[in-house]
Amino acid sequence: MTKQKTTPIYILSGFLGSGKTTLLQQLVSHWQAQGLLPAVIMNEVGDVNLDGLLVQEQVPMTEMLSGCICCSIRGDLSMEIAGLIEREDPDVIVVEATGIANPMEILDGVTEAALYLKIDLKGVITVVDSAHLLELYQQQKGKTFRLMQEQIRTASCLILNKTDLVSPENKQLLGTVVSQWNAYASVLPAVRCDVDLSAVLEALEAENPAGNNSGAFSIPEDGLEQNAAEHHHPAHDHTHHHTHDHVMVYTHYLNGPVDSGEFENFIAKLPREVYRAKGVLTFSDTASRFLFQYAFREPDFLRITPQGNVPDVVVFIGEHFSRSELEEGMRVLEQREQ
Numbered sequence: 001m002t003k004q005k006t007t008p009i010y011i012l013s014g015f016l017g018s019g020k021t022t023l024l025q026q027l028v029s030h031w032q033a034q035g036l037l038p039a040v041i042m043n044e045v046g047d048v049n050l051d052g053l054l055v056q057e058q059v060p061m062t063e064m065l066s067g068c069i070c071c072s073i074r075g076d077l078s079m080e081i082a083g084l085i086e087r088e089d090p091d092v093i094v095v096e097a098t099g100i101a102n103p104m105e106i107l108d109g110v111t112e113a114a115l116y117l118k119i120d121l122k123g124v125i126t127v128v129d130s131a132h133l134l135e136l137y138q139q140q141k142g143k144t145f146r147l148m149q150e151q152i153r154t155a156s157c158l159i160l161n162k163t164d165l166v167s168p169e170n171k172q173l174l175g176t177v178v179s180q181w182n183a184y185a186s187v188l189p190a191v192r193c194d195v196d197l198s199a200v201l202e203a204l205e206a207e208n209p210a211g212n213n214s215g216a217f218s219i220p221e222d223g224l225e226q227n228a229a230e231h232h233h234p235a236h237d238h239t240h241h242h243t244h245d246h247v248m249v250y251t252h253y254l255n256g257p258v259d260s261g262e263f264e265n266f267i268a269k270l271p272r273e274v275y276r277a278k279g280v281l282t283f284s285d286t287a288s289r290f291l292f293q294y295a296f297r298e299p300d301f302l303r304i305t306p307q308g309n310v311p312d313v314v315v316f317i318g319e320h321f322s323r324s325e326l327e328e329g330m331r332v333l334e335q336r337e338q
């Protein structure tokens with residue numbers, strides 16, 4: 001190995017739709033403003049990387065699609081890191097994991113890379129959707145609740161995002177709850193992940209003062225062990241149960257434009273089991289194309305002009321929903337336009 005430079009690596013964790021890409025964009029701009037070259041490894045559950053559309057073109061990016069970093073393609077993570085360093089020589093790398101990834105497994109993957117590469121794992125930044133966490137906390141059960149809890153426990157820094165969607169009392173309650181689950185991480189409430197990034201990065205430095213690869217991760221022995229027993233598995237045991245075995249994806253490629261109002265109606269009626277959707281759409285009644293987002297029952301449309309050949313597609317993510325019902329619904333929208 002010829003390179004002497006040590007590349008810092010940050011892991012972005014957080015459940016589907018919590019705001020990881022929103023934070024990623026800010027981190028990238030922050031580093032660029034300092035004259036640094038950040039690179040990104042993105043991992044998506046579906047087979048299209050729509051989040052990539054939100055990252056500036058000049059940022060080197062590798063995509064790991066169709067799976068979750070933490071299991072099926074986890075072995076590749078260290079290869080991806082090595083490849084990215086070799087090709088781009090970035091000053092800093094961010095790994096944005098799928099929302100269903102168990103951060104422990106990603107830590108494993110990055111640590112594996114640290115065995116043969118000069119990298120410095122700075123820690124895990126976990127983004128939390130406050131409204132979603134509040135609902136799960138009130139129910140106190142379910143696999144998603146346990147996964148979110150685990151993502152919170154593994155964090156070195158926690159961003160309690162989307163506080164605009166909860167009352168001030170509940171915002172306070174959530175702050176207390178997450179601090180109880182993870183007493184080590186700094187907790188920063190935010191809207192659209194608008195936080196003082198210097199404070200976030202400094203908090204991670206403080207966590208990991210030696211600047212070495214061992215990292216001082218805030219993983220409380222007790223709580224995590226209990227949960228982890230169920231799905232934390234040895235490096236290559238893919239038969240073991242995962243917290244996210246229940247998550248399913250339906251990718252629908254559209255054969256043409258659809259009416260925006262009808263699409264919005266369709267989205268408003270999505271079954272609760274679909275908790276995340278995103279896509280690129282052409283509407284028959286508007287001139288531009290849109291990046292569509294749906295996170296925990298909140299739809300969002302962003303006007304975009306994608307570079308290159310991006311198909312019209314919608315990816316639905318959730319648990320135990322009927323794929324055929326969604327397909328049928330989308331077909332109806334398409335047919336109306338023909």
Ligand SMILES: Nc1nc2c(ncn2[C@@H]2O[C@H](COP(=O)(O)OP(=O)(O)OP(=O)(O)O)[C@@H](O)[C@H]2O)c(=O)[nH]1
Nearest residue numbers: 016017018019020021022099162191192293295300
């Ligand atoms: N109301 C509200 N919406 C937000 C906030 N932060 C982000 N969003 C919206 O939530 C949606 C999901 O945000 P992303 O940043 O794409 O979330 P993500 O964690 O990268 O999503 P996945 O990649 O699917 O896991 C987008 O429509 C955002 O515009 C917030 O603080 N409040």
